[in-house]
Amino acid sequence: MSLPSWNDGPTKSAIVDFVGHAVNLPPEDRVAVFDNDGTLWVEKPAYIQLDFLVRRLAVQAAADPTLATRQPYAAAAAGDLGWFGEAVTKHYNGDDSDLKVLAGGLLSAYQGLTVEEHAARVSAFFAEASHPTLGRPYTACGYAPMVELLRYLEANGFTCYIVSGGGRDFMRPVTTALYGIPPERVVGSSVGVTFTGGSLVTTGQPEFLNDGPVKPVRIWDRIGRRPIFAAGNSNGDIEMLQYTNGFRLLVRHDDAEREFDYTAGAEKALDLAETESWTVASIQNDWAHVFA
Amino acid sequence: MSLPSWNDGPTKSAIVDFVGHAVNLPPEDRVAVFDNDGTLWVEKPAYIQLDFLVRRLAVQAAADPTLATRQPYAAAAAGDLGWFGEAVTKHYNGDDSDLKVLAGGLLSAYQGLTVEEHAARVSAFFAEASHPTLGRPYTACGYAPMVELLRYLEANGFTCYIVSGGGRDFMRPVTTALYGIPPERVVGSSVGVTFTGGSLVTTGQPEFLNDGPVKPVRIWDRIGRRPIFAAGNSNGDIEMLQYTNGFRLLVRHDDAEREFDYTAGAEKALDLAETESWTVASIQNDWAHVFA
Incomplete structure (x- = not known):
C-alpha cells in the first residue's frame, strides 16, 4: 500500500494520478x-541549521572574550535567539544592517575546517540536539508523509x-539516514571550499545562496534536466516550482497542534498555488501522521 | 572478457588488481x-569545443560587419585557427592580452539562448562536424579503451x-551516446544561466573554469565524496588526481601514428606520475585500439 500517512482525498489522488501517468515517460525524465x-523537515521556531550555527558562535564567544561583546556572538552567548529572528525581520523591512553582521558570523563559523571535519561536527550535533518545543530529536523531525512520497516516487x-536554501554541507551528513537521499543528490547553499594540502578546506566566503531564482539555475548545473515533480513550502521555492514542468506541490503549515501554523514567508507562494493551479498539501487535512 | 582494447601488461594489470580490491568497499565509495x-576524446589539433565556438564566431562575423574587423571574429571568419592557438601560447608566456579578447568572444558566443536551444546547437554541430585530420566524425573520436574502462568500472x-575543463553544456548533449554518462554526472566549465520567463537563459558571464584546483572543489559540490579512481592526461588534472584516494591514471599521448604525440601541457603531470606513483597509460603500448 502506498502513501499510508496521507489521508484519502483530492491531494493524495492528484499525486497518485500524476505518478500513474508519469510512469509512461522515459525513466531519465522522471526527476523530482x-x-x-x-x-521535508521542521523549520520552526527557527531553522535547524541556525541552532547548529548559534551553538558554534557561543563556543567561539566563550573562547575569545573580544568576540563576546559584539554581535552575533553576544546574542549567541546569551542564548538570545530573538536577536537572530529580528535580524531577518529587519532585512525584510529593508534594513540589512543586522543581517550583514549575522552573515559575517555565520560564514566564518566553520572557516578553516576540512569538509570531513565539518561533516563530523554536523553528525555530532544531530547525535545530541533536540527540537526546542516538539520534544523529539532533530533526526526525528522529518515529515513521515514526505519521506513516504520520496519512496513512492x-x-x-x-x-x-x-x-x-539550507547548507549543502549541513544536510549531506544526515540526508541518507533521514530521507534515503545520498550526498550526490543534495543541492544546497554553500560557503566556498579551497583545495589546500590535498584536502578541501572551508573558507569564509559565500558561494551559493540556493534560494528563489537560484534554485532552477542550480538544478540545471547539478542535474541538467527540467524536473517533472517539485515540492516546496515557501516563497523561496516559487521559481523552482515554476521551472518544473509537471506536478507542483506546496506544503501548507496549518496544524498548530501537531506541528506549526504559519504563512509568513509563504504568502506569495500560496497565492500562486491558486492562480497557477499547484497542489496544496494541508498538514492538518492531508497528513494522517506528521512524524514517524 | 574485460578491457579487450587494452594490451596485456602492467597498466592493465594494475587497473584490474585495483578494481579487484575495490569491490570490497561499500558501493557508495566506488566513485570514479x-x-x-x-x-576520453581527442583534444588535438584543437579542443573540439573550440571548433564549435569558432564556427559560431564566424557566423556572428558574417552577420555583423562591425565584428568582422576585430578579434576573435576576424580570425574565425578567415578560418585562422592559428590565432586561437597563439592566444593560448601567449597566455602561458605571461601575455594575457589575446586570451582576454578571445574569452570575451567565446563567453558571449551563445549568450541569450535558452539552455534547450543551446543543447540543440550542440547536437546539430555533432551531427555534422568531423575531425580535421583523423577522418572521422567527432562523435567517433572517443577512445575505445577508456569507454571500456567506464563500463568495466x-x-x-x-x-x-x-x-x-570543457563546457558542461557542450558535453552533456553527447555524453550519453558517446560514453554512457548521463547529464547529471557531467561536471564542466560553465557560463552563467539566469531564470527568465520560466526558462534558463545563457548569460555572457563566466561561472566556473573547471580546471586545476577547481576540479576537487567542484567534485565536492557535485558528488560530496572523495573519488577512489581518477583518470586524466594534463596539468589541469593534477589536483583532481591528488585529491583522489586510490587509483590515479594518466593517459600519455605518444602515438603519432594512431592519434597524436605530445607532452605540451602535461609536463608537470607526467613528472608527478613518476614521483607520486600514478599509473601511466601509454597510448602506443597499452591500447590495442584507439578508436572503436
Whole structure:
C-alpha cells in the first residue's frame, strides 16, 4: 500500500494520478526535486541549521572574550535567539544592517575546517540536539508523509533530489539516514571550499545562496534536466516550482497542534498555488501522521 | 572478457588488481572521475569545443560587419585557427592580452539562448562536424579503451563522472551516446544561466573554469565524496588526481601514428606520475585500439 500517512482525498489522488501517468515517460525524465526546510523537515521556531550555527558562535564567544561583546556572538552567548529572528525581520523591512553582521558570523563559523571535519561536527550535533518545543530529536523531525512520497516516487522510477536554501554541507551528513537521499543528490547553499594540502578546506566566503531564482539555475548545473515533480513550502521555492514542468506541490503549515501554523514567508507562494493551479498539501487535512 | 582494447601488461594489470580490491568497499565509495579532453576524446589539433565556438564566431562575423574587423571574429571568419592557438601560447608566456579578447568572444558566443536551444546547437554541430585530420566524425573520436574502462568500472559497482575543463553544456548533449554518462554526472566549465520567463537563459558571464584546483572543489559540490579512481592526461588534472584516494591514471599521448604525440601541457603531470606513483597509460603500448 502506498502513501499510508496521507489521508484519502483530492491531494493524495492528484499525486497518485500524476505518478500513474508519469510512469509512461522515459525513466531519465522522471526527476523530482524537494525543498528541505518546511518541506521535508521542521523549520520552526527557527531553522535547524541556525541552532547548529548559534551553538558554534557561543563556543567561539566563550573562547575569545573580544568576540563576546559584539554581535552575533553576544546574542549567541546569551542564548538570545530573538536577536537572530529580528535580524531577518529587519532585512525584510529593508534594513540589512543586522543581517550583514549575522552573515559575517555565520560564514566564518566553520572557516578553516576540512569538509570531513565539518561533516563530523554536523553528525555530532544531530547525535545530541533536540527540537526546542516538539520534544523529539532533530533526526526525528522529518515529515513521515514526505519521506513516504520520496519512496513512492522512487518505486515508480523517479530520481529524487533535495534542492534547499539550507547548507549543502549541513544536510549531506544526515540526508541518507533521514530521507534515503545520498550526498550526490543534495543541492544546497554553500560557503566556498579551497583545495589546500590535498584536502578541501572551508573558507569564509559565500558561494551559493540556493534560494528563489537560484534554485532552477542550480538544478540545471547539478542535474541538467527540467524536473517533472517539485515540492516546496515557501516563497523561496516559487521559481523552482515554476521551472518544473509537471506536478507542483506546496506544503501548507496549518496544524498548530501537531506541528506549526504559519504563512509568513509563504504568502506569495500560496497565492500562486491558486492562480497557477499547484497542489496544496494541508498538514492538518492531508497528513494522517506528521512524524514517524 | 574485460578491457579487450587494452594490451596485456602492467597498466592493465594494475587497473584490474585495483578494481579487484575495490569491490570490497561499500558501493557508495566506488566513485570514479574522468577528465574529458585528451582522456576520453581527442583534444588535438584543437579542443573540439573550440571548433564549435569558432564556427559560431564566424557566423556572428558574417552577420555583423562591425565584428568582422576585430578579434576573435576576424580570425574565425578567415578560418585562422592559428590565432586561437597563439592566444593560448601567449597566455602561458605571461601575455594575457589575446586570451582576454578571445574569452570575451567565446563567453558571449551563445549568450541569450535558452539552455534547450543551446543543447540543440550542440547536437546539430555533432551531427555534422568531423575531425580535421583523423577522418572521422567527432562523435567517433572517443577512445575505445577508456569507454571500456567506464563500463568495466560500472560492472564492478562504480559510479563514473566526467569532470572536465570543457563546457558542461557542450558535453552533456553527447555524453550519453558517446560514453554512457548521463547529464547529471557531467561536471564542466560553465557560463552563467539566469531564470527568465520560466526558462534558463545563457548569460555572457563566466561561472566556473573547471580546471586545476577547481576540479576537487567542484567534485565536492557535485558528488560530496572523495573519488577512489581518477583518470586524466594534463596539468589541469593534477589536483583532481591528488585529491583522489586510490587509483590515479594518466593517459600519455605518444602515438603519432594512431592519434597524436605530445607532452605540451602535461609536463608537470607526467613528472608527478613518476614521483607520486600514478599509473601511466601509454597510448602506443597499452591500447590495442584507439578508436572503436
